[in-house]
Amino acid sequence: xxVPAPPRQQPSFDQDDIPxxxxxxxxxxxxxxxxxxxxxxxxxxxxxxxxxxxEDANAKCTPxxxxxxxxxxxxEAQKEEDRDEAELVKNVKPLxxxxxxxxxxxxxxxxxxxxxxxxxxxxxxNMQDHKATPEEQRLAEALKVLVEEVGGTIxxxxxxxxxxxxAKRDLGxxxxxxxxxxxxxxxxxxxxxxxxLNLVGRLLSGLGLDSLLKxxxxxxxxxxxxxxxxxxxxxxxx
Numbered sequence: 271x272x273v274p275a276p277p278r279q280q281p282s283f284d285q286d287d288i289p290x291x292x293x294x295x296x297x298x299x300x301x302x303x304x305x306x307x308x309x310x311x312x313x314x315x316x317x318x319x320x321x322x323x324x325e326d327a328n329a330k331c332t333p334x335x336x337x338x339x340x341x342x343x344x345x346e347a348q349k350e351e352d353r354d355e356a357e358l359v360k361n362v363k364p365l366x367x368x369x370x371x372x373x374x375x376x377x378x379x380x381x382x383x384x385x386x387x388x389x390x391x392x393x394x395x396n397m398q399d400h401k402a403t404p405e406e407q408r409l410a411e412a413l414k415v416l417v418e419e420v421g422g423t424i425x426x427x428x429x430x431x432x433x434x435x436x437a438k439r440d441l442g443x444x445x446x447x448x449x450x451x452x453x454x455x456x457x458x459x460x461x462x463x464x465x466x467l468n469l470v471g472r473l474l475s476g477l478g479l480d481s482l483l484k485x486x487x488x489x490x491x492x493x494x495x496x497x498x499x500x501x502x503x504x505x506x507x508x
Contacts, residue, residue, distance in 0.1 A: 410469035
């Protein structure tokens with residue numbers, strides 16, 4: 271698979287390789303975990319709930335993303351004189367719209383899962399560095415899959431569309447729109463449970479896709495928040 275570039279034209283948000291998501295993360299643990307037992311339990315339940323939401327989105331989106339890729343690969347394999355770009359648009363447009371609908375619904379559910387108005391209050395208590403819990407590791411793996419499948423497909427498809435100018439005119443804006451709820455989901459999770467994005471970044475780094483997440487994080491403005499909290503080591507920011 272082509273290595274995707276960072277996402278383009280993403281909206282702003284208001285505000286080392288780990289092959290196994292269950293691997294020990296002590297190296298990233300940083301300082302002492304100063305959360306109270308109640309905070310830890312709240313974060314555990316939140317991570318578990320968010321995991322279920324994103325895993326459900328993955329189960330729905332992944333096969334559709336594969337269909338998008340298949341249609342474009344089939345077009346690419348045809349002789350230039352045999353290519354019907356209108357047919358490509360007809361096949362791919364409803365698939366992109368379907369994924370966008372799923373992501374918008376998921377983003378709404380994630381915002382609804384906010385237990386103590388962290389998103390609206392922009393609280394930073396939850397951004398303390400600590401050893402990732404199993405629930406946070408599960409969430410990181412789910413988010414990694416979402417970024418890899420949806421974000422990777424967006425950038426891969428944009429690259430392929432360079433050879434199909436007529437289809438690009440119709441599908442390009444839809445792919446840009448598809449990136450918006452993905453960015454909002456990553457931004458929402460990043461504000462609710464900041465440490466999870468550190469894990470996601472390391473998971474994607476092992477696939478050569480960490481630049482994709484870094485682009486999303488920069489688009490949401492989370493990179494500035496993370497720098498202020500000293501949690502931006504994996505972003506390689508200057």
